[in-house]
Amino acid sequence: MDKKDLENLSARELSELKDNIEEVISSRKYKKVLNSTNTKAVTTTWVIVAVLIALYRYLNM
Numbered sequence: 001m002d003k004k005d006l007e008n009l010s011a012r013e014l015s016e017l018k019d020n021i022e023e024v025i026s027s028r029k030y031k032k033v034l035n036s037t038n039t040k041a042v043t044t045t046w047v048i049v050a051v052l053i054a055l056y057r058y059l060n061m
Contacts, residue, residue: 009017
């Protein structure tokens with residue numbers, strides 16, 4: 001988008017453009033954080049925790 005295009009926008013349109021840019025930036029940050037997590041390790045950890053809870057409940061009956 002050229003500078004001339006921005007000069008022709010109204011205040012409301014500039015505000016909407018700013019909001020859209022902020023939404024894109026925040027969604028990209030979220031996706032980057034989500035992609036950086038090691039999902040295999042997280043899944044393995046939750047399975048181990050679930051098995052330990054099940055064993056604890058079974059053995060304390």
